[in-house]
Amino acid sequence: MTTLLPFVLFPVLLWGGALQINVTKEDDESFQEQEKFLSFAHCNESLLELYSTYCRLLFQEDMLDTNKELWCDWQSVIRPYNKLTVCLEYFTGTLPCFYPNHIVEKAFLQVHSIYFQYCRDQEDGFSDPPHYVSVSLTLVPVCLIPILVSLVVWKSKVKE
Incomplete structure (x- = not known):
């Protein structure tokens, strides 16, 4: 019985952890009050840099599967972009660090400079x-x- 317990609990913990991953929404401002609930005194920024590189590599794999002409189409890119956001937010909270922070911001800026630099804003129709x-x-x-x-x-x- 005790040997089966870890095999039963592991999927529950795995699925439970996956269900608790949260992407910060635009109208959710609770991320600004993180210091009230969590202690972020020991943020390992060098490890966060490695994790952000890992998340960017996952995003790169997803983008290579997407046709290059569709990179500016938000409907084609939203799923990999959301996975990147969830990945960065998950590792930032695991370390524990504030989210968003300068490392996450740098990761998003690198992604945007590589994949979205030639995308035009849809509202920029007037000259x-x-x-x-x-x-x-x-x-x-x-x-x-x-x-x-x-x-x-x-x-x-x-x-x-």
């Missing part, structure tokens, strides 16, 4: 108007203001 349009739209009101001011002054003098 600057031609020079003559912006000059004409600026000069017309500027020229009309003195004319209108002089007209108002002239009309106020006529009433007197």
Whole structure:
């Protein structure tokens, strides 16, 4: 019976640990109060660097499986990106270190500089108007203001 107990408990602990992995959501601000709940006095940053490299390598494998033309398509990249986030958050909490921190930020910046540097923002659809349009739209009101001011002054003098 005691020899079966570790074999029964190991999958439960493994699945339980996997269920407790949490990705910090945009509207969840509890990550800012981590020091109230946990002690982060002994963060092993060199080990965290190694783990972040490991997580980036896993992300790289996933991205190599994805067609390069789809790297800018968020629907194609969201799963590997989420795995990277979960991996970094898991190892950061295991060591224990604050999440996010400068090492995790550096890992994300490296990933973005390699895989997403040529991706355009979808909202960046507008461009600057031609020079003559912006000059004409600026000069017309500027020229009309003195004319209108002089007209108002002239009309106020006529009433007197």
